[in-house]
Amino acid sequence: MAPTDFDYGREVVPEVRAAPDELIARDDELSRLHSALTRAGSGRGLVVAITGPIASGKTALLDAGAAEAGFVTLRAVCSMEERAVPYGMLGQLFDHPVLAAQAPEPVRLTASCEDPQDGTDNRLRAEFTRTLLALAADWPVLIGIDDVHHADPASLRCLLHLVRRIGPARIAVVLTELRRPTPADSRFQAELLSLRSYQEIALRPLNEAQTTELVRGQLGEEAHDDICADTFRATGGNLLLGHGLINDIREAWAAGRSGVVAGRAYRLAYLGSLYRCGPLALRVARASAVLSASTEPVLVQRMTGLGGETVEQVYEQLNEGRLLQGDRFPHPAARSIVLDDLSASERRNLHESALELLRDHGVAGNVLARHQIGTGRVHGAEVVALFTEAAREHHLRGELDEAAGYLELAHRASDDPGTRAALRVGAAAIERLCNPVRAGRHLPELLTASRAGLLSPEHAVSLADWLAMGGRPDEAAEVLAAQRPAAGSEQNKALLRVGELSLGLVHPGASDPAHRTDPFASGGLAALPGPARNRAVADKAVIAALRGRYERADVHAERVLQHTHATADRTTAMMALLALLYAENTEAVQFWVDKLAGDEGTRTPADEAVHAGFNAETALRRGDLTSAVEYGETALGPRHAPTWGVAAALPLSSTVVAAIRLGDLDRAERWLAGPLPQETPESLFGLHLLWARGQHHLATGRYRAAHTAFRECGERMRRWAVDVPGLALWRVDAAESLLLLGRDRAEGLRLISEQLSRPMRARARVLTLRVQAAYSPLPQRIDLLEEAADLLVTCNDRYELAHVLTDLAEASSMVRHHSRARGLFRRARHLATQCGAAPLLRRLGAEPSDIGGAWNAPPGQRIASLTESERRVAALAAIGRTNREIADQLFVTASTVEQHLTNVFRKLGVKGRQQLPRELADVGEPAGRDRRCG
Numbered sequence: 001m002a003p004t005d006f007d008y009g010r011e012v013v014p015e016v017r018a019a020p021d022e023l024i025a026r027d028d029e030l031s032r033l034h035s036a037l038t039r040a041g042s043g044r045g046l047v048v049a050i051t052g053p054i055a056s057g058k059t060a061l062l063d064a065g066a067a068e069a070g071f072v073t074l075r076a077v078c079s080m081e082e083r084a085v086p087y088g089m090l091g092q093l094f095d096h097p098v099l100a101a102q103a104p105e106p107v108r109l110t111a112s113c114e115d116p117q118d119g120t121d122n123r124l125r126a127e128f129t130r131t132l133l134a135l136a137a138d139w140p141v142l143i144g145i146d147d148v149h150h151a152d153p154a155s156l157r158c159l160l161h162l163v164r165r166i167g168p169a170r171i172a173v174v175l176t177e178l179r180r181p182t183p184a185d186s187r188f189q190a191e192l193l194s195l196r197s198y199q200e201i202a203l204r205p206l207n208e209a210q211t212t213e214l215v216r217g218q219l220g221e222e223a224h225d226d227i228c229a230d231t232f233r234a235t236g237g238n239l240l241l242g243h244g245l246i247n248d249i250r251e252a253w254a255a256g257r258s259g260v261v262a263g264r265a266y267r268l269a270y271l272g273s274l275y276r277c278g279p280l281a282l283r284v285a286r287a288s289a290v291l292s293a294s295t296e297p298v299l300v301q302r303m304t305g306l307g308g309e310t311v312e313q314v315y316e317q318l319n320e321g322r323l324l325q326g327d328r329f330p331h332p333a334a335r336s337i338v339l340d341d342l343s344a345s346e347r348r349n350l351h352e353s354a355l356e357l358l359r360d361h362g363v364a365g366n367v368l369a370r371h372q373i374g375t376g377r378v379h380g381a382e383v384v385a386l387f388t389e390a391a392r393e394h395h396l397r398g399e400l401d402e403a404a405g406y407l408e409l410a411h412r413a414s415d416d417p418g419t420r421a422a423l424r425v426g427a428a429a430i431e432r433l434c435n436p437v438r439a440g441r442h443l444p445e446l447l448t449a450s451r452a453g454l455l456s457p458e459h460a461v462s463l464a465d466w467l468a469m470g471g472r473p474d475e476a477a478e479v480l481a482a483q484r485p486a487a488g489s490e491q492n493k494a495l496l497r498v499g500e501l502s503l504g505l506v507h508p509g510a511s512d513p514a515h516r517t518d519p520f521a522s523g524g525l526a527a528l529p530g531p532a533r534n535r536a537v538a539d540k541a542v543i544a545a546l547r548g549r550y551e552r553a554d555v556h557a558e559r560v561l562q563h564t565h566a567t568a569d570r571t572t573a574m575m576a577l578l579a580l581l582y583a584e585n586t587e588a589v590q591f592w593v594d595k596l597a598g599d600e601g602t603r604t605p606a607d608e609a610v611h612a613g614f615n616a617e618t619a620l621r622r623g624d625l626t627s628a629v630e631y632g633e634t635a636l637g638p639r640h641a642p643t644w645g646v647a648a649a650l651p652l653s654s655t656v657v658a659a660i661r662l663g664d665l666d667r668a669e670r671w672l673a674g675p676l677p678q679e680t681p682e683s684l685f686g687l688h689l690l691w692a693r694g695q696h697h698l699a700t701g702r703y704r705a706a707h708t709a710f711r712e713c714g715e716r717m718r719r720w721a722v723d724v725p726g727l728a729l730w731r732v733d734a735a736e737s738l739l740l741l742g743r744d745r746a747e748g749l750r751l752i753s754e755q756l757s758r759p760m761r762a763r764a765r766v767l768t769l770r771v772q773a774a775y776s777p778l779p780q781r782i783d784l785l786e787e788a789a790d791l792l793v794t795c796n797d798r799y800e801l802a803h804v805l806t807d808l809a810e811a812s813s814m815v816r817h818h819s820r821a822r823g824l825f826r827r828a829r830h831l832a833t834q835c836g837a838a839p840l841l842r843r844l845g846a847e848p849s850d851i852g853g854a855w856n857a858p859p860g861q862r863i864a865s866l867t868e869s870e871r872r873v874a875a876l877a878a879i880g881r882t883n884r885e886i887a888d889q890l891f892v893t894a895s896t897v898e899q900h901l902t903n904v905f906r907k908l909g910v911k912g913r914q915q916l917p918r919e920l921a922d923v924g925e926p927a928g929r930d931r932r933c934g
Helices: 027-041 056-066 088-094 097-102 104-111 121-137 153-163 188-194 206-219 225-235 239-254 266-274 277-294 296-303 309-320 333-340 344-359 363-376 381-396 398-411 417-432 436-451 457-469 475-486 490-506 530-547 550-562 572-580 587-598 606-624 626-633 645-662 667-670 688-699 701-720 728-741 747-757 762-775 777-790 798-814 816-833 836-842 848-854 859-864 869-879 882-892 894-908 918-922
Strands: 048-053 072-077 141-146 169-177 198-202
Touching: 027 048, 027 056, 027 169, 027 198, 048 056, 048 417, 048 869, 056 169, 072 333, 072 530, 088 097, 088 104, 088 121, 088 153, 097 104, 104 121, 121 141, 121 153, 121 169, 153 169, 153 188, 188 198, 198 266, 198 363, 206 225, 225 239, 239 848, 266 277, 266 816, 277 296, 277 309, 277 333, 277 344, 277 363, 277 688, 296 309, 296 344, 333 457, 344 363, 363 381, 381 398, 381 606, 398 417, 417 457, 436 457, 457 475, 457 490, 457 645, 475 490, 490 530, 530 550, 530 572, 530 747, 550 587, 572 587, 572 606, 572 777, 587 606, 606 626, 606 645, 626 645, 645 667, 645 688, 645 836, 667 688, 667 747, 688 701, 688 728, 701 728, 728 747, 728 762, 762 777, 762 869, 798 816, 798 836, 816 836, 869 882, 869 894, 869 918, 882 894
Parallel strands: 048 169, 048 198, 072 141, 141 169
Antiparallel strands: none
């Protein structure tokens, strides 16, 4: 047994050590260390260096070796702070009671060695060696020294004096050393390498499998693969980081949070590891943290004042220790703690250096702006320009919160009232896309700026558009009127005409229709900047559609949509889509809605609202009633409703009518009772709301109220000169309500005749023919319904086709064509079941519960229930295409593909693409988008 306690006149009491913690993935290294200690215990002295990057388990391996029974163990832990203290390491070794008793003079010398006298070095070396060799004659000795690279030179000289003489002695010297490109003491390292008794055990960080073993050993098997993988990514196998992160995960789980949470323990472990790497590593890491994504070795050199070779060696050291991955931090929390460790003045100085270096380095404005903030100098014209450029860059990338934040900083940095007003307009425009309720706080300031003449014409038009869509047309008109006296240039005058045109379209009741002509009919668009020109063309498209010039509306609208960014020019895109909708070009609306949708992860609430709102309307016009309600409720949900303003009446009307046709009158009534801006009824979009109210009256048997609503809708449409069927087919609906009232048949026929004399596309004509047939004698009724059914082949409206076939079946039965009637009833019932149209199914003699049983139909009938877009996507999925491949082939987004597949799975009653019926692979390519109908 090895003596570890010494007392004169008493028996030596052996030390009892606890078993070391279980080592992870260090079996081979521990075996080599045990073999070395066995040889040393038998009288073959040796030196073992356990080397490795920071926090690779060197000390744990030494502890495991020190637990070997039978050795007197002397330990010392070196530190960078004590490197300048002579004999500091030696003093720790002499602090053992056995050595203190046998060699009191060296203990005295090492305890008072801050200013050693001449000759002390020689005396201590000789005494240290003599004492250890004498002790080894009685007991095997293990000298364990942690972090020997921080040892003081005087102690290292004494240690070298010993190791040259331990060949036949029972002495094992085990050192742990941080592996670095350049040793801390080259002479000491060279001397060790020349010894025959020297060997090295090199450690590496844990690999991913070993990290998984560590995580599950600490957290249990509930640590699933993602937890283990995320832990490895954040630690790279660095043991200290691993244990710190595991502690944070355990605390997070106890608090009810899931996943990998890098908290205090991880941050402190990272900082501790970094400090142990030395001052040069700390300087390089701090420069890298400040430079962030702009980090380059040459910039780090210039910021730290270090040479290129030194920086390269430090990066190598930090990468070996997994404190960096290349020149990036392994986790945001690692960079954060490095920055937090800087004093305020240190951080400002580093940001000043970075700003100076990067200004001529061609980096993005947002990077320079971040460093400008770090310097604490955030005022002045130059700073305003920098923050404005940073906002522009973030806006282009769709990072709207960051863009608004930089515009706010620029606003604070400026003293010029006009500049501040312009910046406020820009910030408000961006906030409207993300949080329109919050953006509203800027309106009082902007209205004050307008009255003071501080807004440019372009910004005044933007503000007026916001006010108009928000249901404040009087204030919008006031803003535009304030600009007229100063609108000297042709461009400024053209800009004001754009604002006035837009206001007149959204609120047609606020101006005389005679004055609402196209102000650019004779030219003037060339004088406008790009965004304003696109908005003018979009408004021209709406005017063309509302005048019945559908082909011109199509051309103008699609030209705008080809050059419009949905997020940056949301209202412009919305007006162009509205033009296509009023021109009854449903297929084009669907195409552009899908194309403008963008990636789901980058959409703003405003983008999502437009996507869902127009999808609701196109789904209604295709007879996909369930999808129309789903899209409509998304568009009108709490996240999206505030982005609409008065335009909310568009998706609301789609949702209400779809719910009515599904038989859910209570849901329709709830939506109709929902809040809208006060001016909505007097806006263009209020006509959609009025038409939807008429449909609800019709469905609930209040035919007189329905007739009144449709006539009022028609009167406004005529008065406002927006009388087109793509907005509301009010004459036909009024005629149908008269028919159900059983009165004024002549008025009903007059309304239908008047509608037939007006320009309209296929779907509007179908609706007109169906009601005309109800007014006609049987032979003519059948002819009219057959014409309507033929037209519906190109319109892809399953609900209207089911309605027409139902009427045609009833008419055929009345003329005793029973066989034909039965076939028509079957087709109508099948289509009504696909649509979920409970009222129509009841008319066909079915019960609403039959809808659920309809999916016992064969695969061919189920496939027929899909829309063209859904069939196209499902056919490609059935032959093994991925979502990305389908998106690329069909020129749509991946999120659109996902949405279509979700509908496909629901309609076909399958759980995934593996269960798609084989028949889908044989589905032909449906007609392209150029085959249009309203």
